Amino acid sequence: MTEPRPVALITGVGRTVGIAAGIALRLAADGWDLALNYWTPADRSIFGDSADAGLGDLVSALESLGAAVLPVPADLELPDSASEIFREVQAGLGSPSALVLSHAWDIDSGMLDTSVEQFDKHFAINTRASWLLIQQFAKQLETDEGRIVAITSDHTVGNLPYGASKGALDRIVIAAAKELAHLGISANVINPGPIDTGWMTPSVREHLTGLQPTGRLGTPDDTADLVSFLLSAHGAWINGQLLKSDGGVSS
Structure with a gap:
């Protein structure tokens, strides 16, 4: 009798070139069934009207790897979205045993030009929603x-609300590693460094590549490899860590 595949919920899987899409493909190959949270209006606000092009092809690719796939659109800015997402996932696939938080709201602004509205929106999506999803998961x-x-970032200069909200996310996840350990839950954060998922201009790409000791930028696959390890039995003893998987750019 075939063992049932475990279920993972991945947030932020709205674009085929994103980190979350790379993670989804790796986990499908590893034997996971997948619930994919996305919110097309947010992706289009940041990346343009064609941001979600090919999302159906991604689902087909995941299914071809043997995964049952449940797309779950939800606006993470809304406080009730976390509980609604888990209700839908449990009804469609069963109870997830892994939660990968790869969503982000990211609109550049600095110390002097960030509006209160944008500051609050970044924290609502990047921080509050992550806490509520962790809570529901547990x-x-x-x-x-x-x-x-x-998935986190330390890009704060010139990107204040994004970096600050991601920094708060780090603390929440590391707290979860201790508070939820009695449930058998491990919790870790990955900082992948700069990865070109469609947001880099040629000059930005050239500049960031020049800062990389490896001589190349990271890819979604690089992050997916580490997520795969942490979700496996081999990664079970790693808990409460902020892991830099950035090719040495931060060293």
Whole structure:
């Protein structure tokens, strides 16, 4: 009798070139069924009207790897979205045993030109929604082991609300590593460094590549490799860590 595939919920899977899409493809190949949270209006606000082009092809690619796939659109700015997402996932796939937080609201602004509205929106999506999703994940976990992995960033200068909200996310996830350990849940944060997922101009790409000791920029696959390890039995003893998987650019 074939063992049922475990279920992972991945947020921010709205674009085929994003980090979340790379993670989804790796986890499907690893044997996970996948719930994919996305919100097209947010992706289009940041990346343009064609941001979600090819999303259906991504779902097809995941299914071809053997995964059952459940797309779950939800606006993470709304406080009720976390509980609604988990209700839909449990009804469609069953209880997730892994939560990968790869969503982000990211509109550049600095110390002097950030509006209160944008500051609050970044924290609502990047920080509050992540806390609420972690909370719901812990409450619904039906196995004796669970995994949480969040994608973060230390880009704060000239990008104040994004960087600050991601910094708060880091603290929440690391707190979860201790507060939820009695449930068998591990929680870690990955900082992948600069990865070109469609936002870099040629000059930005050239500049950031020049800062890389490896001589190349990171790819979604680089991040997906580490997520795959942390969700596996081999990564079970790693807990409460902020892991830099950035090719040495921050060293």
